[in-house]
Amino acid sequence: MNKEDFIIHAFLNEKNGDDGAVIDQWCYSKDLFFENVHFKREWLTLEQIAIKAMLVNISDAIVMNAEPKYALLGLALPNLSNEEIKILQKGFLKTAKKFGIKIIGGDTIYNDKIDISVTIISKVREKAVFREGLKKGHLLAYTGNLGESLRGLEILQNGGKLNLSHRFIKPKLRADFFYEIAPFISCAMDISDGLSKDLSRLLAKNKCGIEWLKNLDDYTLYSGEEYEILFAFDETQRFKIEQIAKKHRVKLNIFGKAVKGKYEFNGREHHF
Template identity: 75%
Template sequence: MDKEKLIIKAFLNELNGDDGAVIKNWCLSKDLFFENVHFKREWLSLEQIASKAMLVNISDAIVMNAVPRYALLGLALPKNLNENQIKDLQRGFLKTAKKFGIKIIGGDTISNEKIDISITLLSKIRKKAIYRKGLKIGHLLAFTGELGQSLKGLELLQKGGSLEAKHRFIKPKLRKDFFYKIANKVVCAMDISDGLSKDLSRLLELNQLGISWFKTLDFYELYSGEEYEILFAFEKKDKEFIEKMAQKYKLKLNIFGQAVKGKYEFRGKEHHF
């Protein structure tokens, strides 16, 4: 058992273990975004740091079929940040919150040696929540978009290069319009934050199933983390509808496998600890 599983196991209950906790018609979620863990200051502007911190949290709400409404911010910031730098951070939070209709309603701030951000999101469930559990034999497995660019971007940054402001590593693309449209056909879903292979292993382990692959995916498609595309499953009878919706929203849809009896083993590098 890895240490992440050890921590989660102590708090397991009927509300825990998904991208968010569903309480009545609300979804509550939290993500951390820490300097020297998720980013380096020389890689992103302060506005980009705050914006990405919001986006990675919003991603969790979307895959639960929930619409973000309120946010609580936990900010640990260096004392040497000046007023203009703090305003840059504020701008990133506020612009992204406004884009998704989110109101920031409070939180906490402390001084720290680096920038550490914790965001709690309160989101309204649309009709019914979508969980990671629900996969059955015969269901088709798919992911949105193209995977691999986040890891390639990270590698470039680690070599001293730079990325355009619209690069996926800096500004994840969230697929809310497409996903909300197909949500009533989706049997289970999660966002791809730790790489397709790792997140697929979580989904299959939870549902005690394996996979029959339709195509061979390369290293970057399997192991690129922080993509924030959507991994989801659906019944064969809904394939045509989902494909039409992908075309409508000009989105690449990758139907890469089918759930079968068996087990899937993750063989990559752990992103946690």
């Protein structure tokens, strides 16, 4: 058991262990976004830091089939000027407005670097989507093109620059697409630690293995911080989901089928 699983198991209950915790019709989720863990200051502007910190948290709500409504911010900040703080605030407020979120509180302390904790409170739509629900024979799929985040990280680590729309700087979330397919899928999660790692979690949760339908390269398998969607569905829903993907211009990659067995992650997680 790795350290993350060890910590989760220490607090394990029926609400824990998913992208968010669902209580009645509300979903509660939290992610951290820390300097020198997820980014370097020279890689992102203050506004970009705030935007990405919000987006990676909103991603968790979306894949639970919940609409973000409120946010709590935990900010550990170095000695920033008032103007710098305003730039940081702009990123939080702009992203919150885009997704209809009201920032309702939090806490701020001094720190020698920028560490951000965001709690998102979301309203579950008709029915929450969990990681559990996969059945043998279900098809496994992910959205978009994976690997760009890892390639971007390598460019930054080698002293290069990324354009402002690059996935590593500003993840693309697919809320409208996911909300429409939610009634027709069996389980889902966002891809934050790489397809292979997150797939191992999904399969372990459902006590399944995988029959590969495609050969995937290392960038596709191991690129973290992609925030595309990993999900599964019964073969009978395939045409409907393909039509929804076309409608939203989302690339749909059906790469595997759930079978008896288990899948072990044996790669390297590519976080900074």
